[in-house]
Amino acid sequence: MELTGEFERYLDHVGQPLGRSDRKSTLRDYCSALMLPLKRKSVEPLAAAIDPLHVRSRHQSLHHFVADAPWSDEAVLAAVQGWVLPKMLPTANAWCFLIADDSGMPKQGTHSVGVARQYCGQLGKTDSCQVAVSLSLATEQLSLPIKYRLYLPESWTDDPQRCKDAGVPPEVSFATKPQISLQQIRQAKQAGLPGEVVTADAGYGDDTGYRDAITELGLLYVVGVKPLTTVWAPATAPLPPKPWSGRGRKPQRLRRDETHSPVSVKTLAQSLQPSAWRTITWREGTNTKLSSRFAAVRVRAAHREGGADVPRAEEWLLIEWPLGEPEPTKYFLSTLPADISRKNLVAAAKIRWRIERDYQELKQEFGLDNFEGRSWRGFHHHATLCIAAYGFLVGERLTRGQGSKKNGAFRTPPSLPEGYAGRAASSTSTTRR
Numbered sequence: 156m157e158l159t160g161e162f163e164r165y166l167d168h169v170g171q172p173l174g175r176s177d178r179k180s181t182l183r184d185y186c187s188a189l190m191l192p193l194k195r196k197s198v199e200p201l202a203a204a205i206d207p208l209h210v211r212s213r214h215q216s217l218h219h220f221v222a223d224a225p226w227s228d229e230a231v232l233a234a235v236q237g238w239v240l241p242k243m244l245p246t247a248n249a250w251c252f253l254i255a256d257d258s259g260m261p262k263q264g265t266h267s268v269g270v271a272r273q274y275c276g277q278l279g280k281t282d283s284c285q286v287a288v289s290l291s292l293a294t295e296q297l298s299l300p301i302k303y304r305l306y307l308p309e310s311w312t313d314d315p316q317r318c319k320d321a322g323v324p325p326e327v328s329f330a331t332k333p334q335i336s337l338q339q340i341r342q343a344k345q346a347g348l349p350g351e352v353v354t355a356d357a358g359y360g361d362d363t364g365y366r367d368a369i370t371e372l373g374l375l376y377v378v379g380v381k382p383l384t385t386v387w388a389p390a391t392a393p394l395p396p397k398p399w400s401g402r403g404r405k406p407q408r409l410r411r412d413e414t415h416s417p418v419s420v421k422t423l424a425q426s427l428q429p430s431a432w433r434t435i436t437w438r439e440g441t442n443t444k445l446s447s448r449f450a451a452v453r454v455r456a457a458h459r460e461g462g463a464d465v466p467r468a469e470e471w472l473l474i475e476w477p478l479g480e481p482e483p484t485k486y487f488l489s490t491l492p493a494d495i496s497r498k499n500l501v502a503a504a505k506i507r508w509r510i511e512r513d514y515q516e517l518k519q520e521f522g523l524d525n526f527e528g529r530s531w532r533g534f535h536h537h538a539t540l541c542i543a544a545y546g547f548l549v550g551e552r553l554t555r556g557q558g559s560k561k562n563g564a565f566r567t568p569p570s571l572p573e574g575y576a577g578r579a580a581s582s583t584s585t586t587r588r
Contacts, residue, residue, distance in 0.1 A: 158187060162564040165547045168238055172230035181220040182231075182540065184213075189521050189544040190561045196522025198222075221526075221540065222533035231539050232301060235546040236348065239299050240292065242553040244349070250503070252293040253343060253350035253374070254510050255336040255359050257306065259284045260524040267529045268321035271308040277518075287538065288332050290339040291510045292350055298509040299549050300517075301348065302339035303538050305531065306332055322530040332358065333365040344372060352491070354507055357381050360488060363458040370490060377473075377489040377503045382421035384486065386454040391415070392466050393457075409466065417457035424450065424474045424483045432476065435498055437505045445505075447477045451497050456488060469493070473500055513545070520561060521545050 158166075166186060170179035188201040198221060202214035244251075259275030261284045268285070275284040290302035311318060312329035330338070336359055343350060353369050353376045360366065360378025369376045387393065393409035411417075418426075427450050436446040454472045470490045476483040487504045517523040521544050526537035544561075551559040 157566040159564060159566055161551075162187075162547060165238060165550070169231060169234045169543050169546075172234055173226050178220065178224060178226060181216060182543075185217060185220065185540050186544040186547075187564070189541060190564045193522070196525045197527040218528075221536045222528045222530055224536075225532075226536070228303075228535050228539040231543060232303075233346070235543050236292075236299070236301055239546050239550045239553070240349070242550055243292070243294050243297060243299065249295060250352045251349040252298075252503070252506050253340060253353045254291045254293050254298065254507055255288075255340070255353060255355040256291070256507070256510055256514075257286050257288045257332055257358070258514050258523075259286045260518075266321070268323060268531045268534055269305045269307050269311060271310050273308060277524075285534070286332075288335040288339070289510075289514075290336065290343060291513060292343075292348065293506055293509045297549055297552060298513055299546060300510070300513060300542050301343060303535070303542065304335055304339065305534055306330075306335060322532050324531065327531075333362045337365060337368050340369070340372065340374070344374075351375060352377060352503060354378065354503065356507070357486075363456065366456070366488065375490045377487055377491060377500075377506075380420060380486050380488050382483070382486060383419045384488075385417040385419055385457040386423065386472060386488075387417050387457055387466065388423050388426075388454060389452055391417075392455065393417075420472060420474070420486045421483065423452070423454070423472070424476065424486070427452070427474075433497060435501045437498075437501050438508070447475050449497060449501055450474045450476070451500055453493065454488075471495075471500060473504055516548075517541055517545055 206213040357379035431450040473487040475485040
């Protein structure tokens with residue numbers, strides 16, 4: 156494989172944190188192989204594609220590098236960011252988004268780290284899978300994953316021996332997905348990475364503590380919430396604390412009664428007048444412009460008011476109700492400025508489509524879900540190397556245009572080496588480990 160000078164320079168840059176020359180060389184081989192048109196990108200097919208005449212020895216070196224070698228995922232991802240992010244900086248007055256999400260990968264068996272019966276977005280149902288929580292940085296142009304961590308269900312964290320066998324670090328304990336996401340956001344801000352607005356779906360945004368923590372970090376948010384989430388409708392608010400009688404502790408809790416109660420966002424949406432709805436186009440799709448009906452009203456969140464002596468600050472409730480649907484389909488709460496246009500509010504809520512494309516490419520083109528090892532370290536090393544390979548493509552698209560393909564890493568169009576025969580194993584991504 157003859158690489159372009161730009162890809163060579165990129166791999167040199169990304170490999171710097173590894174220190175040792177043998178690790179830098181193996182990173183180069185691994186990331187280069189991820190660019191090849193292989194049906195499956197676990198360690199054995201990568202080894203066979205790189206060196207078809209010495210598959211066994213090459214497999215051993217790649218496997219040691221990805222499953223056992225103690226190099227830092229964070230340091231390599233930081234090097235990727237150092238290459239890509241200067242090209243991603245938004246134009247003046249444009250926001251930079253931090254997109255929180257999780258991605259499921261079907262996986263059978265019981266020994267692969269984190270595998271359990273849980274909801275898998277790739278399948279759209281509960282099944283045996285691994286789930287990773289991620290944080291991506293996005294602008295109007297492109298997005299890049301910057302944090303990636305496996306979620307461990309309690310069936311794992313409650314079994315110390317099982318975790319030890321899979322190489323889970325002793326300091327890793329159970330954390331919910333929103334808790335992992337907040338940790339990633341804090342790490343990103345501590346590292347000085349850009350990003351002023353957090354976006355997430357209702358799996359995160361419906362958690363009041365998650366939204367409050369984002370605000371405490373000095374960040375804005377546009378997050379999905381579920382239909383039964385309660386808010387104070389426009390021109391309504393909880394009653395003030397009871398008047399103090401002069402004896403005992405002074406009342407401080409806000410009050411509700413039959414005429415002063417919050418409503419679900421679904422109920423509020425269905426009570427709006429037809430004039431509240433506006434059709435808005437937010438981007439060009441593959442074949443047509445993407446548009447829908449939206450309403451936006453100022454509300455106050457009603458969760459966790461117990462003990463509060465003042466109402467929560469106003470924020471936006473954005474509602475999507477496509478024509479022909481019997482009820483609204485999506486709800487968002489947002490602390491974006493009160494004077495933002497509805498079109499820009501919708502665009503911010505819809506920015507999450509970028510990471511859907513990222514993970515589609517990472518899985519289909521770079522083999523993110525193809526790792527067949529069982530260990531914590533191997534799972535994260537493989538993901539880091541996939542993101543590193545993808546990072547080069549993101550940089551090329553920012554520099555040379557959206558039409559850039561991964562074969563742009565090679566001086567000649569990539570092909571499988573002479574003598575490559577692949578392997579007889581199934582190419583399905585659902586592996587038994």
